[in-house]
Each structure stands twice: as C-alpha cells, then as structure tokens.
Amino acid sequence: MTVGSGDVVEVAGIPATSPLRTVLDVILRVDRYPAVSVLDSALNQCRIGPAHLATIPDLIRGRRGAVVARACLAEADGRAQSPLETRSRLRCVDGRVPPDTLQLEVRDDDGYLLGVGDVGWRGPRVIAEADGRDAHGTPEAVYADRRRQNRLVNAGWTILRFTWQDTLHPDYIPHTVRQAIAASPRR
Structure with a gap:
C-alpha cells in the first residue's frame, strides 16, 4: 500500500497517517493480542467504523502479516473499552470459555440499571x-x-475481577471463569 493523499491527515498542524492507515500498519506488524486491541480501540473511539473493517482485507492483500491481520479482524469488537478488556476476552476465547457478550447491562425487575x-x-x-x-x-x-459489585451480587451475579498481570498467565482467567460457571446454580 502506498501513501496516498487520503492516508495523511494533519494533527495540530503536523502531518500524520490517517487512523485507518495507522491501524493497517500496526495490525500488519504486531501479534494477535495487540492487533485486536488496536482494532477494538479504534472502533470504540470511532476512529474507524465497520465499513472500514470491510475494506481492510483488500487493502492488506499480499502484504507481509496479512494472514494474521485478517484473522484479527474477525475478533475485533468496538464494545471493548480498553486493551485490558480485549486481552481478558481473548484469554477466555483461547481458553475455550468465550463470553457471550461485552458491556453487559444488568437491570432489576423495575428496569433500574444495577451495573454494566x-x-x-x-x-x-x-x-x-x-x-x-x-x-x-x-x-x-x-x-x-x-x-456496583454489591448490587450485582445481591441480584444473583458472580463477579470476577482481573488485572493486567492476570492476563500474562494464559490459563488463569479461563480457569477462574470456568470454575465460576461450574459453581453457578444457573448453568
């Protein structure tokens, strides 16, 4: 991909690559976890949109890293609000306990939002x-x-808390989630 007129934007008077070009360059050069984190962040911050995602395979065709980058596109989810959320989700996916949703709203019987x-x-x-x-x-x-945790626990939810350090151990998060699911009376 050559730099075209649409690939350069001005930020505070300084030429920079466009968000789409920057995302393309990054996902072609990094491993899966940072690539999906960059995609999630760009989507979450509306730097790129779903229409951009659809164009990326054509834009990266034939470039080194394109095969891995295309696989990362399928895992991108703009609901993730941080790289830590992305990494935690990917650990669950890799550990065969994928979540069924992100940014889960929990409401009481009257519709009051207990937490997300x-x-x-x-x-x-x-x-x-x-x-x-x-x-x-x-x-x-x-x-x-x-x-918020007390409200959710009192409503019958199990709350697990993970940190960046937890994501550095591939089995820890999925194992902990699997245990919580197994202990749930609502499995």
Whole structure:
C-alpha cells in the first residue's frame, strides 16, 4: 500500500497517517493480542467504523502479516473499552470459555440499571471485570466498584475481577471463569 493523499491527515498542524492507515500498519506488524486491541480501540473511539473493517482485507492483500491481520479482524469488537478488556476476552476465547457478550447491562425487575459488566456469560450469571489501574485505581473508583459489585451480587451475579498481570498467565482467567460457571446454580 502506498501513501496516498487520503492516508495523511494533519494533527495540530503536523502531518500524520490517517487512523485507518495507522491501524493497517500496526495490525500488519504486531501479534494477535495487540492487533485486536488496536482494532477494538479504534472502533470504540470511532476512529474507524465497520465499513472500514470491510475494506481492510483488500487493502492488506499480499502484504507481509496479512494472514494474521485478517484473522484479527474477525475478533475485533468496538464494545471493548480498553486493551485490558480485549486481552481478558481473548484469554477466555483461547481458553475455550468465550463470553457471550461485552458491556453487559444488568437491570432489576423495575428496569433500574444495577451495573454494566465488562465481559459476561448471561446463562450462568457470571461477569468478569477488567480492573485497570487508571480507571479503577482512585479511592472514589474503588468505592463505586464495591457498591456496583454489591448490587450485582445481591441480584444473583458472580463477579470476577482481573488485572493486567492476570492476563500474562494464559490459563488463569479461563480457569477462574470456568470454575465460576461450574459453581453457578444457573448453568
């Protein structure tokens, strides 16, 4: 792919590659986890859209890394709100316990929103939370997480919490999720 006039944009007066071009260049050069994280982030932040995803296979055809990059496109999901959420989801997929939804809204019988879970398994009522330091590290965030978790637990949900360190151990997250699903009375 050669740089065309649509591949360059200005950011604060500085020429830069367009979001689509940047995503293409990155996913062709990195492994699956960072590639899917970049795709998820670009979709979540509306830097690229579903129509862009459809054009990527043609744009990367014949380039080194295209086979892996095409496989990553199928796993992209703009509902993931952080690379940690993406990595946690991919660990579950790789561990043969894929979630059935992301950003799972849990409501009570009156429709009141009790909380939103990062990764969810609706049948057994299991939610996995990806707790990044930036989003969950302040005292206010910790207290809000605790209140939300208490509401969800009281509504019959099992809440699991994972950190970046947990994603570095390939079997830990899927094993923990599998145990929670097995312990659920709603399997």
